[in-house]
Amino acid sequence: MVVLEIKSLKKAYHQSSTSIEIFKDLNFHVKPGQKIAIMGKSGSGKSTLLSLISGIIKADDGDILLDGTSYKQLEESQINDFRASNIGFVFQNFHLVSYLNALENVMLPAKVCNISNPKEKAKELLKSVGLEHRLDHLPSQLSGGEKQRVAIARALIHNPKIILADEPSGNLDEETGIAVMDKLFELIDKNNTTLVLVTHSKEVALRCEKTYELSQGNLV
Numbered sequence: 693m694v695v696l697e698i699k700s701l702k703k704a705y706h707q708s709s710t711s712i713e714i715f716k717d718l719n720f721h722v723k724p725g726q727k728i729a730i731m732g733k734s735g736s737g738k739s740t741l742l743s744l745i746s747g748i749i750k751a752d753d754g755d756i757l758l759d760g761t762s763y764k765q766l767e768e769s770q771i772n773d774f775r776a777s778n779i780g781f782v783f784q785n786f787h788l789v790s791y792l793n794a795l796e797n798v799m800l801p802a803k804v805c806n807i808s809n810p811k812e813k814a815k816e817l818l819k820s821v822g823l824e825h826r827l828d829h830l831p832s833q834l835s836g837g838e839k840q841r842v843a844i845a846r847a848l849i850h851n852p853k854i855i856l857a858d859e860p861s862g863n864l865d866e867e868t869g870i871a872v873m874d875k876l877f878e879l880i881d882k883n884n885t886t887l888v889l890v891t892h893s894k895e896v897a898l899r900c901e902k903t904y905e906l907s908q909g910n911l912v
């Protein structure tokens with residue numbers, strides 16, 4: 693069984709007369725419930741890979757299948773809903789909506805996905821990340837670690853097929869980063885969610901089952 697499949701993926705960026713080839717022929721798959729870490733030098737294409745998996749940018753050739761759905765076959769108009777329903781995101785910079793409180797931020801995916809009792813579920817998730825006393829705080833009224841815990845709750849509320857995490861502890865001090873990663877892995881294990889995590893930290897990568905190095909367009 694495979695939840696994410698990357699087939700002969702090709703991607704280059706074109707800028708004036710030059711082109712930067714990121715992937716020539718990338719093949720890769722992730723099994724359901726697997727936790728994968730991706731490391732690699734700056735500029736090796738880690739963020740590009742996450743953007744391709746999220747459908748934010750398109751491949752030049754090849755295909756990506758998430759839970760059997762081919763991105764090639766998705767219409768442009770379907771991709772946003774597909775992403776919102778199937779993928780959860782945790783970013784280095786949290787990406788919370790500044791004018792929504794913690795509870796409302798966690799409930800956001802419910803606007804696109806059919807979630808029963810979203811408010812109850814959001815409260816439950818916020819409780820499980822230790823933030824039951826911060827429900828009506830705006831992001832500006834939360835600490836970095838608290839913001840990331842809100843983002844983790846939001847990433848999980850719709851039971852996504854996969855979580856994409858980009859340096860989730862990158863903006864946190866060491867102790868807070870460890871506490872936040874503990875929560876992320878605890879919830880991911882509880883829900884048996886698949887994780888693809890980009891990180892520069894060996895300690896963070898070691899929490900995953902497999903670590904790949906992105907080098908010269910290949911995952912090794």
Ligand SMILES: Nc1ncnc2c1ncn2[C@@H]1O[C@H](COP(=O)(O)OP(=O)(O)OP(=O)(O)O)[C@@H](O)[C@H]1O
Pocket residue numbers: 705706707712714732733734735736737738739740741
């Ligand atoms: N939109 C774009 N247009 C042109 N070149 C780009 C674009 N986005 C990224 N690149 C180039 O593609 C290469 C890969 O970038 P990417 O952001 O995927 O690397 P990364 O491995 O995530 O790096 P880092 O660890 O520094 O975040 C880099 O050389 C970058 O300059």
